[in-house]
Amino acid sequence: MTSPTSARPPGRPRAGVNAAVFAATLSTVQEVGYARATVERIAGAAGVAKSTVYRRWPTKGALIVDCLLDAFGPAPLAGGSRAELMTSTIRWVAAKVGEPGVGDAFAGVFSDAVSDPALREILSTRLQDPYRIALQEALDEPENRVLFFIDVVVGVLLHRMGMTGEPMVERDVDALIDMILPHFTEGPSRA
Amino acid sequence: MTSPTSARPPGRPRAGVNAAVFAATLSTVQEVGYARATVERIAGAAGVAKSTVYRRWPTKGALIVDCLLDAFGPAPLAGGSRAELMTSTIRWVAAKVGEPGVGDAFAGVFSDAVSDPALREILSTRLQDPYRIALQEALDEPENRVLFFIDVVVGVLLHRMGMTGEPMVERDVDALIDMILPHFTEGPSRA
DNA sequence: TCTTTTCGCTACCTTGAGTATCGATACCTG
DNA sequence: CAGGTATCGATACTCAAGGTAGCGAAAAGA
Structure with a gap:
């Protein structure tokens, strides 16, 4: 161990601005859209210098991913039947994506990742994997099935x-649940 | 009518470079990814000046949408049962998205559209609507159901x-079909 | 007081979208 | 053949935004 947990590094400690930057990121993305939510603008909204942001996050993509991690938080995988578990998970993701700025930021960083393998790695490792692993254990499904589940819900x-700029309405979320559940509960090995 | 169909506008006629530009767009996107597929690069690959590209397409997004329209072509909605129709449609989209460059270009322009309402309008009107309308008629489903269907398949x-940089493997496309079909054929009004 | 690190600020580099201009060229019409 | 018109290639340009570098100042511990 090169640096034990209790060892406080020397020098001026970092100010607690992460929360302010995350909040500013979501509100800025919501106000002006993802593309116009420049790092300089976000920093300004957070009352922080652009260089401070780049001192903490190496790229804009990394900032957004961390912001999304903060916004989503741990998955509420409260027990119950498999059907209840999947239902609550889908509703949870839908609700989060519908929160102001979250959906835009998510879709935006996802789009950036398409042509940026490094960002794709960050997105996959830091954001998707934790939830994927938790779901694998909670649902007792193989990895490829859980990945398919995530593809469906998030996709x-x-x-x-x-396409619309608006989050999915509840009625369609119901339809989504109604479509997914039978596939994962009735015939686990149909394909 | 200000300009009848038979009236050929004066001046030097346009050279037939659209096909070359479309091909160059897909191959360039495939080679270097969406973000690095600059208009200048695409034009160069097509053996055409950048200004010529901008004379035909107002923005990069419009170029990509036209390129995708050309790549997808008309939907092969050959008759049969509803189940056969949906199955073939899903396989057709999956195959197209799997073609070199098409998936990258699609995901790329889609991402750009998230924070660009004008591009979103183009994408929705020129690319999605024609297929949506054709599907509505072929499947005899209301608009919101067809939109949901498209959300699922394309999403x-x-x-x-x-997330992976690779198109979906056939086995998962099978699972997708297996999940969607019952929802649209057995219980048309469950939700 | 000295060291270390962060802070805000500003100036800068680079890339890429989109615009403007210019001479050259292709086609139609008179 | 001459004139008009719109395209073509080439080049130069503007502008926005990601990311970098260097500065003096401030906040801690030693």
Whole structure:
């Protein structure tokens, strides 16, 4: 161990501005859209210098991913039947994506990741994997099935958000649940 | 009518470079990714000046949308049962998204559209609407159901493409079909 | 007081979208 | 053949935004 947890590094300690930057990121993205939510603008909204942001996050993509991690928080995988678990998970993701700025930021960073393998790695490792692993254990499904589940839920919600600019309405979230559940509970090995 | 169909406008006629530009767009996107597929690079690959590209397409997004329209072509809605129709449609979209460059370009322009309402309008009107209308008639489903269908199919395929960089494998396309079909054929009004 | 690190600020570099201009060229019409 | 018109290639340009570098100042511990 090169640096024990209790060892406080020397020098001026970092100010607690992460929360302010996250809040500023979401509100800025919501106000002006993802593309116009420049790092300089976000920093300004957070009352922080641009260089301070780049001292903490190496790229804009990394900032957004951390912001999304903060916004989503741990998955509420409260027990119950498999159906209840999946239902609550889908509703939770839908609700989060519908929160101001979250859906835009998610869709935006996802789009950037398409042509940026490094960002794709960050997105996959830091954001998707933790939830994927938790779901794998909670649902007792193999990895490829959980990945498919995530593709469906997130893909559909982001596509709706991207095409219309609005989060998916509750009625369609119901339809989504209604479509997914039978596939994962009735015939676990149909394909 | 200000300009009848038969009236050929004066001046030097346009050279037939659209096809070359479309091909160059896909190959360039495939080679270097969406973000690095600059208009200048695409024009160069097509053996055409950048100004010529901008004379035909107002923005990069409009170029990509036209390129995708050309790549997808008309939907092969050959008759049959509803189930056969939906199955073939899903396989067709999956195959197209899997073609070199198409998936990247699609995911890329989709991402750009998230924070660009004008591009979103183009994407929705020129690319989605024609297929949506054709599907509405072929499947005899209301608009919101067809939109949901498109959200599912395209959303899932693009999410997989965006997260992994690879198109969805056939086995998962089978699972997708297996999940969607019952929802649209057995219980048309469950939600 | 000295060291270390962060802070805000500003200036800068680079890339890429989109615009403007210019001479050259292709086509139609008179 | 001459004139008009719109395209073509080439080049130069503006502008926005990601990211970098260097500065003096401030906040801690030693």
